[in-house]
Amino acid sequence: MSTKNEIWQGTLALMILKTLDTLGPLHGYGIARRIEQISGDRLSLNYGTLYPSLLKLEQEGWIVSEWGVSENNRKARYYKLTRSGRKQLEREAKEWNQTTAIVARFFEPVGDQS
Amino acid sequence: MRQLRAWLMRFKGLFLKDARERELADELESHLQMHIDDNIRAGMSPQEARRVAVMKLGGVDQTKEAYRDRATIPFIESIVQDLRFTLRQLRKNPAFSVTATAMVAIGIGASVAIFAFVDAALIKPLPYHDPSRLLMVTETTPEIPRANLSYLDYLDWKKFNNVFDSLEVYNQRGYVLSTSAGMEMIQGGRVSDGFFRTLGVAPLLGRDFYAGEDLPEAPRTVILSYAAWQKRFGGKHDVIGQSLVLNEMPHTIVGVLPQSFHFAPVDAGEVWTTLHPGGPCDQRRSCHYLMGVGRLKDGLSIEAAQADVTRIAKDLEAQYPDSNRDQGAIVAPLSEQIVGDVKPILLLLLGGAGLLLLIACINVGSLLLVRSATRRRELSVRRALGATRARLIRQFVIEGLVIVVIGTAAGLVSSHWAMQILLGLIPEYMMGGMPYLNELGLNPRVLLFTAGVAGFAAVLFSLTPAFRLSTLDVREGMAEGSRGAAGRVWTRIGSKLVVLELTTAMVLLVGAGLLGKSFYRLLQVGTGFETDRLITMTVTAPRAPYVKDEDALALGRKVVDEVERLPGVTSVALVDVLPLSYNGNTDWIRFVGRAFNGEHNEVNQRGVSPDYFATLQARLLRGRTFTDAEDLNKPKVVVINQTLARKYYPGEDPIGQRFGGLDLDPKSIKEIIGVVDDIREGPLDSEIWPAYYFSFNQYPDNAFSVMVRTSQAEESLMPAVSDAITRIDPRINISHQTTMTHRVNNAPTVYLRRSATWLVGGFAAVALLLGVVGLYGVIAYSVSQRTREIGVRIALGAQRSMVYRLILKEAGALALAGIVIGAGCAVIAASLMRKLLFGTPPWDVTTLVSVAVVLGGSALLASFLPARRAASVDPISALRAE
Numbered sequence: 001m002s003t004k005n006e007i008w009q010g011t012l013a014l015m016i017l018k019t020l021d022t023l024g025p026l027h028g029y030g031i032a033r034r035i036e037q038i039s040g041d042r043l044s045l046n047y048g049t050l051y052p053s054l055l056k057l058e059q060e061g062w063i064v065s066e067w068g069v070s071e072n073n074r075k076a077r078y079y080k081l082t083r084s085g086r087k088q089l090e091r092e093a094k095e096w097n098q099t100t101a102i103v104a105r106f107f108e109p110v111g112d113q114s
Numbered sequence: 115m116r117q118l119r120a121w122l123m124r125f126k127g128l129f130l131k132d133a134r135e136r137e138l139a140d141e142l143e144s145h146l147q148m149h150i151d152d153n154i155r156a157g158m159s160p161q162e163a164r165r166v167a168v169m170k171l172g173g174v175d176q177t178k179e180a181y182r183d184r185a186t187i188p189f190i191e192s193i194v195q196d197l198r199f200t201l202r203q204l205r206k207n208p209a210f211s212v213t214a215t216a217m218v219a220i221g222i223g224a225s226v227a228i229f230a231f232v233d234a235a236l237i238k239p240l241p242y243h244d245p246s247r248l249l250m251v252t253e254t255t256p257e258i259p260r261a262n263l264s265y266l267d268y269l270d271w272k273k274f275n276n277v278f279d280s281l282e283v284y285n286q287r288g289y290v291l292s293t294s295a296g297m298e299m300i301q302g303g304r305v306s307d308g309f310f311r312t313l314g315v316a317p318l319l320g321r322d323f324y325a326g327e328d329l330p331e332a333p334r335t336v337i338l339s340y341a342a343w344q345k346r347f348g349g350k351h352d353v354i355g356q357s358l359v360l361n362e363m364p365h366t367i368v369g370v371l372p373q374s375f376h377f378a379p380v381d382a383g384e385v386w387t388t389l390h391p392g393g394p395c396d397q398r399r400s401c402h403y404l405m406g407v408g409r410l411k412d413g414l415s416i417e418a419a420q421a422d423v424t425r426i427a428k429d430l431e432a433q434y435p436d437s438n439r440d441q442g443a444i445v446a447p448l449s450e451q452i453v454g455d456v457k458p459i460l461l462l463l464l465g466g467a468g469l470l471l472l473i474a475c476i477n478v479g480s481l482l483l484v485r486s487a488t489r490r491r492e493l494s495v496r497r498a499l500g501a502t503r504a505r506l507i508r509q510f511v512i513e514g515l516v517i518v519v520i521g522t523a524a525g526l527v528s529s530h531w532a533m534q535i536l537l538g539l540i541p542e543y544m545m546g547g548m549p550y551l552n553e554l555g556l557n558p559r560v561l562l563f564t565a566g567v568a569g570f571a572a573v574l575f576s577l578t579p580a581f582r583l584s585t586l587d588v589r590e591g592m593a594e595g596s597r598g599a600a601g602r603v604w605t606r607i608g609s610k611l612v613v614l615e616l617t618t619a620m621v622l623l624v625g626a627g628l629l630g631k632s633f634y635r636l637l638q639v640g641t642g643f644e645t646d647r648l649i650t651m652t653v654t655a656p657r658a659p660y661v662k663d664e665d666a667l668a669l670g671r672k673v674v675d676e677v678e679r680l681p682g683v684t685s686v687a688l689v690d691v692l693p694l695s696y697n698g699n700t701d702w703i704r705f706v707g708r709a710f711n712g713e714h715n716e717v718n719q720r721g722v723s724p725d726y727f728a729t730l731q732a733r734l735l736r737g738r739t740f741t742d743a744e745d746l747n748k749p750k751v752v753v754i755n756q757t758l759a760r761k762y763y764p765g766e767d768p769i770g771q772r773f774g775g776l777d778l779d780p781k782s783i784k785e786i787i788g789v790v791d792d793i794r795e796g797p798l799d800s801e802i803w804p805a806y807y808f809s810f811n812q813y814p815d816n817a818f819s820v821m822v823r824t825s826q827a828e829e830s831l832m833p834a835v836s837d838a839i840t841r842i843d844p845r846i847n848i849s850h851q852t853t854m855t856h857r858v859n860n861a862p863t864v865y866l867r868r869s870a871t872w873l874v875g876g877f878a879a880v881a882l883l884l885g886v887v888g889l890y891g892v893i894a895y896s897v898s899q900r901t902r903e904i905g906v907r908i909a910l911g912a913q914r915s916m917v918y919r920l921i922l923k924e925a926g927a928l929a930l931a932g933i934v935i936g937a938g939c940a941v942i943a944a945s946l947m948r949k950l951l952f953g954t955p956p957w958d959v960t961t962l963v964s965v966a967v968v969l970g971g972s973a974l975l976a977s978f979l980p981a982r983r984a985a986s987v988d989p990i991s992a993l994r995a996e
Contacts, residue, residue: 046172
């Protein structure tokens with residue numbers, strides 16, 4: 001249960017960072033919608049779980065936030081990737097690719113080896 | 115790094131709670147609004163739009179909760195909550211809070227203040243290089259355990275020892291300092307050349323004495339103490355090379371000592387000169403006046419040093435059987451010589467303060483216990499609502515810590531005050547002998563001690579109620595007014611604690627009682643003379659004009675005449691050493707017409723003017739005292755004390771007998787003309803030594819003490835007496851003006867005992883109060899627990915007197931246990947402090963019985979109140995109440 005949660009937390013953080021990298025400064029609601037869209041609505045998350053993750057990323061210095069005004073003239077808190085956050089994203093993306101590649105090999109058909 | 119940063123942010127989050135909560139609320143609100151806008155645009159009704167948005171967010175409160183956990187550190191957050199709760203609880207119960215913290219403050223304040231003294235005197239190293247290698251080295255005789263070295267003996271010890279890197283000597287002496295304002299008497303030390311090098315002390319300014327500077331032919335030089343430099347030269351650097359006239363001889367100032375330097379055996383020394391041997395005393399092995407200090411060679415033990423100097427002393431005894439007979443050797447750590455006198459008293463006080471602290475902690479502990487018993491319901495409810503046991507225990511720990519922290523802070527402040535007050539109570543002349551106390555204060559060692567003591571209290575306070583918690587049964591606790599096993603358990607622990615408290619109180623009370631009795635006994639000691647209305651002062655005339663005996667005698671007679679003429683003066687006498695000063699300044703006597711085999715008959719010798727015995731109102735037992743006409747050229751006569759008569763003339767009439775020096779030199783022969791009742795020459799707690807008194811008129815001197823008996827209040831006459839003496843010769847210096855009563859009351863032995871008695875007495879009084887309050891608490895609690903049982907008993911026909919007996923029996927058993935165990939412990943404790951007792955055995959029955967009566971009586975009084983409450987229980991309401 002807790003391991004799963006940890007993985008989820010890590011993945012969510014990666015998705016947030018990637019979203020901010022792609023779209024530039026964005027508010028929490030926008031990030032949540034974006035993650036849902038990209039996943040093709042296959043990932044249905046409680047938007048609320050996003051905020052503790054955002055706080056954690058901010059505490060670690062990967063992102064910063066400031067209040068701004070949304071496209072619909074609503075007051076909203078905008079999150080922005082920092083330079084160290086971008087580097088972190090690169091590192092994590094690389095690690096992610098490596099991990100998925102390794103895991104993927106385990107699920108490849110084994111026939112051609114013999 | 116990142117982790118650390120995140121933790122720091124979370125820590126910061128602890129303090130920015132309100133702003134963050136508001137921001138999060140705003141952010142979530144804006145999130146919802148945007149979502150609702152989108153939903154409406156997608157065609158939902160406003161209500162539907164809002165419902166979906168809230169659902170999708172997943173509950174605002176859960177989000178806030180999760181966010182909060184991440185924003186701060188939940189563990190600390192809850193501790194802060196507990197802390198707030200505790201403070202609220204303490205504010206609601208001011209009587210409990212004030213009592214508990216005050217007890218902790220008293221216990222910690224007292225023990226920290228005393229520990230600071232112990233630290234300054236016994237723990238802080240002396241301000242010398244490697245002080246543990248420094249030894250006091252001197253001669254010892256059968257009569258005087260720590261006698262002095264003669265100069266010639268010192269030279270041999272220095273030459274023949276194999277154990278010291280260096281061996282030096284010093285002696286304290288008064289110097290007459292000539293200033294533009296006249297002559298002043300100051301204290302100083304006379305030392306061998308390597309004295310400061312041996313201690314490992316380098317001068318702040320100028321140079322140390324060079325090797326050979328202590329020889330007769332060397333020029334006269336002086337090193338100043340830092341205080342003297344500041345006081346007499348305003349701390350100016352050009353002081354080096356200037357001249358200082360000491361004892362009418364110019365001395366060149368060659369150095370100034372650092373501020374941190376002190377050397378207690380030379381009391382308040384302002385100037386340090388070299389030995390310059392050359393006087394008649396330095397030629398004689400029997401003239402003992404020096405004290406040695408040696409630096410032990412590396413790797414050698416103090417026992418080896420003792421063996422080595424003993425060997426030298428034996429050799430010298432064989433070589434010089436006349437002068438060195440029975441002259442042994444003794445070495446001891448220098449620190450022991452410096453603080454040896456105050457050590458037992460300080461340790462006693464530390465023990466007393468420790469016991470007081472113990473009793474205070476136990477009392478607070480049992481208060482907390484009672485409180486936890488009365489909070490049983492609250493705890494059960496919290497437990498039932500899901501609080502973990504750890505959380506409840508943490509609540510107690512925090513409560514204990516809060517009391518300890520506040521109490522310790524108050525204790526530290528009060529200990530600072532206590533130190534200042536205690537220091538202020540030490541008379542100046544005693545501070546001279548305890549220079550190390552100048553560095554008294556809340557230094558890191560004292561603070562560490564405070565932390566240790568506070569930690570002990572904190573553990574005690576958090577463990578007691580936590581232990582109590584383990585007996586908590588939720589169901590039972592919740593049941594209204596139930597009296598289950600918990601109450602009984604508490605009473606059982608509580609009564610054990612009370613017995614411990616009463617035991618401690620008993621020990622302190624007995625200690626105070628024994629010290630008080632010793633002190634009383636000390637003051638009852640016979641002095642052999644009348645101490646009331648007696649002025650004493652020291653008169654020092656310049657040597658040159660009075661170097662001839664005739665002139666010194668004329669001066670002495672003139673002083674007596676002039677002072678005697680003053681109104682209010684009854685009689686006047688001169689003496690070289692005032693009574694109640696010390697045993698010493700002795701002579702070795704040999705009796706004319708008796709066999710002699712070289713033994714040293716060591717007796718005190720004192721030079722007195724003819725009216726001395728009359729002025730002191732000493733009792734003449736046989737014969738007569740001196741006449742004024744018996745002076746320089748008349749046959750030498752002496753008066754002896756009763757102890758000398760008993761020891762050396764048992765069953766004989768000493769009048770008319772004669773004795774002299776070891777060689778029976780005709781010039782030394784004296785005839786006994788009278789016997790006086792013993793006059794105490796040493797301190798009150800010392801033994802009476804044999805003594806003889808010779809006449810000042812036959813051996814006059816230019817320095818002496820004057821004793822003036824007055825018919826009115828003596829203080830008021832003091833200036834007139836000084837004026838009358840200085841009118842004779844303005845160059846005369848007068849010092850140490852005081853009264854005999856003052857000398858008796860402030861003699862070091864009296865002073866130390868009195869202060870120890872008062873302090874331990876104070877501790878004991880507080881301990882008695884705390885112990886009795888503790889007993890009251892236990893009995894009152896027990897009565898409240900047994901109200902129903904008592905109600906039943908009364909309803910079944912028990913008499914009120916029987917109820918009284920029931921309660922008093924319970925209290926009596928506790929008090930008796932405390933008194934009996936306490937008496938046993940007290941006797942053991944008292945045997946440990948036997949050295950401090952005087953004329954009182956550790957098992958002194960009167961003290962034990964009277965302390966037991968006081969403690970028992972107070973205990974009875976304390977238990978009478980709850981007993982009366984128990985006896986007045988109304989059976990009907992008691993039964994209905996539950």
